Amino acid sequence: MPSRPRDETIVLGIESTAHTFGVGIVSDNPPYILADVRRKWEPRSGGILPREVAEYFSKVAGEAVEEALGSAGLSIKEISAIAVSLGPGMGPALRVGATVARALALKHGKPLVPVNHAVAHIEVARWSTGLRDPVALYVAGGNTTVVSFVDRRYRVFGETLDIALGNLLDTFAREAGIAPPYIVSGQHAVDVCAEGGEFIEGIPYVVKGQDVSFSGILTASLKLLKRGARLRDVCYTLREVAFSSVVEVTERCVAHTGKKQVTLTGGVAANKLLNSKMEAMASLQDAVYKPVDVRLSGDNGVMIAVTGLAAFRSGVTVEPEKAFIRQKWRIDEVDIPWYPWMPGLG
Numbered sequence: 001m002p003s004r005p006r007d008e009t010i011v012l013g014i015e016s017t018a019h020t021f022g023v024g025i026v027s028d029n030p031p032y033i034l035a036d037v038r039r040k041w042e043p044r045s046g047g048i049l050p051r052e053v054a055e056y057f058s059k060v061a062g063e064a065v066e067e068a069l070g071s072a073g074l075s076i077k078e079i080s081a082i083a084v085s086l087g088p089g090m091g092p093a094l095r096v097g098a099t100v101a102r103a104l105a106l107k108h109g110k111p112l113v114p115v116n117h118a119v120a121h122i123e124v125a126r127w128s129t130g131l132r133d134p135v136a137l138y139v140a141g142g143n144t145t146v147v148s149f150v151d152r153r154y155r156v157f158g159e160t161l162d163i164a165l166g167n168l169l170d171t172f173a174r175e176a177g178i179a180p181p182y183i184v185s186g187q188h189a190v191d192v193c194a195e196g197g198e199f200i201e202g203i204p205y206v207v208k209g210q211d212v213s214f215s216g217i218l219t220a221s222l223k224l225l226k227r228g229a230r231l232r233d234v235c236y237t238l239r240e241v242a243f244s245s246v247v248e249v250t251e252r253c254v255a256h257t258g259k260k261q262v263t264l265t266g267g268v269a270a271n272k273l274l275n276s277k278m279e280a281m282a283s284l285q286d287a288v289y290k291p292v293d294v295r296l297s298g299d300n301g302v303m304i305a306v307t308g309l310a311a312f313r314s315g316v317t318v319e320p321e322k323a324f325i326r327q328k329w330r331i332d333e334v335d336i337p338w339y340p341w342m343p344g345l346g
């Protein structure tokens, strides 16, 4: 194995906010990603059960850290810092990641770097696309937010008033009996069922100021199905309405900020139709559009390590005994002193 450069910084990142326990190892020198280990908790039915998730994470955490170090060909001694996602997310799940990270930092005398999970979704999009200063649409199972950097922080330019976009798609699929709603090659179960569908009346398009709302779409879609509407038409319309509303608020943010770069990140960023709508919008605004690398769209440890690396290089650390989890830690509460710099982008 070639020897590593002497001034290299290597960060091990731990993700445990929701269903995935992820361990990523990232360097500021090529090939950058040294390990990406994920252990995903799968529900037997229905939604996420925080206690069960935490129990599962506790079982797999040790082996996931070992496997990451093994696949990177590194010993813990060669790691410069440990980064950990401290929120937002589910308390029991977050606690497992925080405990493991604190223990590693204390036992091996490594600096500990606190990372906000939402910031990490944006940073890994900047890192993987090379876009330095984008407007970002962050869409996932638990999040729907339009953000852009203004004056030290990511500011929220619009968000959902109720459920998240990913939650809308997953819950509809489950209730309509077309689950499992997993995305396969850029298509959600709702996308597959929308093929050949046509637009129908009855699903509300809700944009209030810069915010969107999906719970009315969910209720109306399920009602239409019960009344005998064709599944493909309901899927087609639900998607059109929901995607158009998030693209509309993103477009207004682009116009308002005058930024010329647009990105899409989070678990729903793998969706092909949403990507094509975002691309069309960006070109109307004369902006460059690039979505996050699809392999890094869902929750993973690499995004925590990348963000941790940037934060660590700009001096952000926390004492292990003060590294508390924050279930409702908002993206606009976090200073980003390294912005617009990103490790690996020069």
Ligand code: FE2
Residues within 6 Å of the ligand: 117, 121, 140, 266, 267, 298, 299
């Ligand atoms: Fe996430």
